[in-house]
Amino acid sequence: MKADLGLPGSPELIADKITASAPLETVLINLARQKLPGSASRLVDELLGDPALDDEQIAMLQAAIRESGAVDQVERIIAHNVETATAALNEASIARSARDELTALADTVTRRES
Numbered sequence: 001m002k003a004d005l006g007l008p009g010s011p012e013l014i015a016d017k018i019t020a021s022a023p024l025e026t027v028l029i030n031l032a033r034q035k036l037p038g039s040a041s042r043l044v045d046e047l048l049g050d051p052a053l054d055d056e057q058i059a060m061l062q063a064a065i066r067e068s069g070a071v072d073q074v075e076r077i078i079a080h081n082v083e084t085a086t087a088a089l090n091e092a093s094i095a096r097s098a099r100d101e102l103t104a105l106a107d108t109v110t111r112r113e114s
Contacts (some may be wrong), residue, residue, distance in 0.1 A: 027077070029068035038062050074113070082106050 028046065033041045044064055047057050065071065084108055089099050 028065065028070050028074050031073055032065045032068040035070055035073075036064060037069040040068075078110050082110050 010093065033044060036044065044061060047061055050057070053061075064113070086103055089102055096098060
């Protein structure tokens with residue numbers, strides 16, 4: 001199995017996505033493209049989706065995406081959205097059990113293990 005791109009999620013799923021014939025279009029990839037200088041952005045576009053990527057090429061993609069700052073920006077966006085949603089839940093006229101379950105769900109689906 002190939003290494004992942006340093007993206008949150010299952011390495012198996014990410015490896016399948018980065019080597020798929022259709023490009024992986026995510027907020028993370030699009031932010032990285034915007035933040036990277038032209039040559040690095042072109043490298044990402046050239047390699048992303050190539051089913052024949054080797055470990056060295058995947059490492060180059062990982063480094064480019066990390067160095068762009070896009071991963072940190074996506075994490076900030078997620079944290080902000082969870083805070084906004086939690087505040088809305090705290091103000092909503094719903095049962096406490098529903099509020100607790102929805103808050104726990106938000107935490108579960110946004111927690112990163114890597």
